[in-house]
Amino acid sequence: MNSFFRRIVLIILIVTVSFLKAHSQSRPNIVWITSEDNSKHYLSLFDSNGISTPNIERLAVTGLTFDHAFSNAPVCSVARSTLISGCYAPRVGVQFHRKLQKVPLPNGLKMFPTYLREAGYYTTNNAKEDYNFIKNDGAWDDSSNKASYKNRKEGQPFFHVFNIAITHEGSLHFDENVIDKIPLEELPEPGRLQPNHPQTELFKYTRARYLSKIQDMDKKVGEIINELEKDGLLENTFIFYFGDHGGVMPGSKGYLYETGLHIPLVIHIPEKYADLVSYPQGSRVTDFVSFVDFAPTVLKLAGIQSPERMDGKSFLNPKSTPTRQQTFGYADRFDEKYDLVRSLRSGKYKYIRNYQPFNFDGLMNNYRYQQKAYEEWWDLYCGGKLDKTQASFFKSRPAEMLFDVEQDPFETNNLAQDPAYRKILLSLRHDLREWETSMPDLSFYPEFYLINSAFNNPVEFGKSHKKEIQQYIKIADWSLEDYDKVKKSISKTLDSSDPWERYWALIVASSFGQEAKEMQVTIKSIALNDPEKINRVRAAEFLGLLKIENPAPIMLQALYNSSDGNEALLILNSIVLMQDGSGKYAFDIDTNKIHDEVKSNEEVKRRLLYLMDQN
Structure with missing residues (x-):
């Protein structure tokens, strides 16, 4: 009897394993090809002022070209943190680039490749991560410059990421020797320069050099496609090509303009799995998609339910979904x-x-x-x-x-x-405010305070402080009203017991400029007496912006008194603004008076390097 039951159990196990293997093999492969630092403006597939990219265009013939695809952030670590989590960065605490402190993923959420691995996928990343999260070790079978889908088990579906760094902004950190070696005549035609850029030979050369990098990047895309074709995988592999955010001419990467956010996106749709997508192959898609949607989309293609804690929604579905026409962006540090x-x-x-x-x-x-x-x-x-x-x-x-x-x-x-x-203005203002308050947006606290008080569990901190954040947003939005309508509210809030209400009231006063000059007596008192060093700095900033008095003594004293490098970094931002802005105030910084803990902060070092070089 026992032998009989053992045979039955063995048969059931064999059938189950065979079923799971067959089910696993029925799932599509998914490849991401990501190019660094380029918006859609450099590819003729998206912009008449761009250059031809035949290999990316080849993907479009059998796939989809997205006319409105966006990174939610204009810089890599924040953009990639959004991609890997499917979450808006200001909600989960990963909105600052470079990270001064990594944060845990929200409770119950994993980096999305983990869900693919758990479902039988082989997941590989070659090779850039750059996440602001504490890494969960279950995301990748291999994440290195040797990672390849070719190392999977026979018949195992895979998710593979290939990162192309050719177009990174560092490629434009050239000196005069490069111009001599590779003159403009040997580069692609630069095309039209942006109207907000100086119309100079250097800007023309910079754009032409970047277009040559786009061509080199496209050749690399072609190599990856050819390798997949050689391996007989095109017929069952979705291939996403996209830029990791905008760039890289001045004023694009790092800024929420279209040149910083609007990315190229082309997705090859394999014939075998065309029924998973409602859009016809070879079509242009006008719906809006953004990075927060990429993780849910990949999981949907793999037949995996997205976690509820993700903010994004799949944009590739078997049946058509309501048209989307909005996308949000964020820029912090x-x-x-x-x-x-x-x-x-x-x-x-x-x-x-x-x-x-x-x-x-x-x-x-x-x-x-x-x-x-x-x-x-x-x-x-x-x-x-x-x-x-x-x-x-x-x-x-x-x-x-x-x-x-x-x-x-x-x-x-x-x-x-x-x-x-x-x-239109009021409608969009309302929609943005609703999005910020519903998350809620953690950035209405200074970063150093979040590091000290929130980053053990940013999402829970946001939930428990949602009312306070909504109040800070309300105060910040007084700057959109007529001054006479809100001046009493500003004045009252400058005396609030909540330091971050005072913080935002000071910023609003500075935003009004000369209109708020009547508050100078109160703000002078804050500059001398506020318990928060950053509020004393914000008050001095007001006095400096309005040219009431030199902000340097108060700002320098706050810098010297700080033992928190992250707090000091924000103080230094105001110092650079006062030095380089219209006030042109001089700062004689004595580094011997700066706390060693502050001087060990890598970002503080950058600021001090610049400031000391100017003096």
């Missing part, structure tokens, strides 16, 4: 440079909310300015040789901006104050 900007693209309109509008776009960022074109742009501005559109990169911005990107693709004509667009 980039290396040592701080900002707080949010965007919403809805149809042909783009809404950008600058929460600290006095932080001009061109504020020094050491890595960016290794590009000669950035240096030239700044030098031309300082020399008064730019027109109004070109000079705007180095001037304070409006708190909110609205663009018709079909008519104005490089976002140079702000429609926010035009009465004809008032209804």
Whole structure:
């Protein structure tokens, strides 16, 4: 009897394993080919001013070309953290580039390749990760520069990522010797320069050199496709080609303009699995998709249910889904440079909310300015040789901006104050605010405070502090009202017991500029007496922006008193703004007075390197 039952159990196991193996083999392979730092503007498949990319175009013949695909962030670590999680970065605490502290994934959520592995997929990444999360070890069978789908078991489906670094912005960190060795005549025709760029020979050369890198990148894409074809895999493999965010001419990577977010996306649809996708092969897709949707899409193709904790939704489905026409973007810290900007693209309109509008776009960022074109742009501005559109990169911005990107693709004509667009402005403002408050958006606390108080569990912190965050957003949005309507509220909030209500009231006062000059007595008191060093700095920033008094003594004292490198980094952002902005204040920094813990912070080192070089 026991022998009989053992035979029955063995038969059941064999049948079950055979079924699972057959089921596993019936699933498609999925390949991601990611090129670094390029927006859609450089490929003729998407833009008439771009260059031909025959291998990417080859994918489009048997696949889908997405006219409205977007990274949610204009820089790699934040964009890739969104890709690997399917979550909006400001909700889960991974919105800052470079990470000063990694954060855990939300409770119950894994990096999405883990779900593929658990379902029998072989998952490989060659080779860039750059996540702001603490890595979960179950995501990859192999993540290295040797990782290959070829190492899987026979018949095993695979998910493979291949990263192409040829187009990274570092490729444009050249010196004059390169121009001598490879003259403009040997490069592709540069095409038209953006209207907000200086129309110089250096900018032409920089764009032409970048187009040559696009060509080299396309050749690499061709090599990967050919290898898959050689291995007989094209007929059962989805191939995604996309840029990891925008770039890389000045003012693109690191900024929420279309050149920083609008990416090329082409997906090869294998004939065998065409029934998994409602769009016809060879078509152009006008629906909006963004990085937050990529993880759910891959899981859907693999027949795996997406976790509820993901924010995105699959955009490739067997049946057509409601048309999507919106995408959100976020920009916070980039290396040592701080900002707080949010965007919403809805149809042909783009809404950008600058929460600290006095932080001009061109504020020094050491890595960016290794590009000669950035240096030239700044030098031309300082020399008064730019027109109004070109000079705007180095001037304070409006708190909110609205663009018709079909008519104005490089976002140079702000429609926010035009009465004809008032209804559209209010609608997009409302939608952005709803998105921020519903997450909620953690960035309404300073990063150093989040590191000290929230980053053990950012999502739970956000949930338990949702009302406070909503209040900070409400205060921040006073800058969108008439000053006389909100000045009493600002004045009252400057005396709040909540330090971050005071923080935002100070930022709003600075946003109003000279209109808020009457608050100088109260703000002077805050500059001298606030318990929070960063609030004393924000108050001094107000006094400096309005040229009421020199902010240097207060800011330097706060820097010297700080023993937190992350706090000091935010203080240094204001110091650079005061030095390089319209006030041109001098800062005589004594590094001997800076705490050793502060000086050990890698991003602080970048700021000090620049500041000491200027003095």
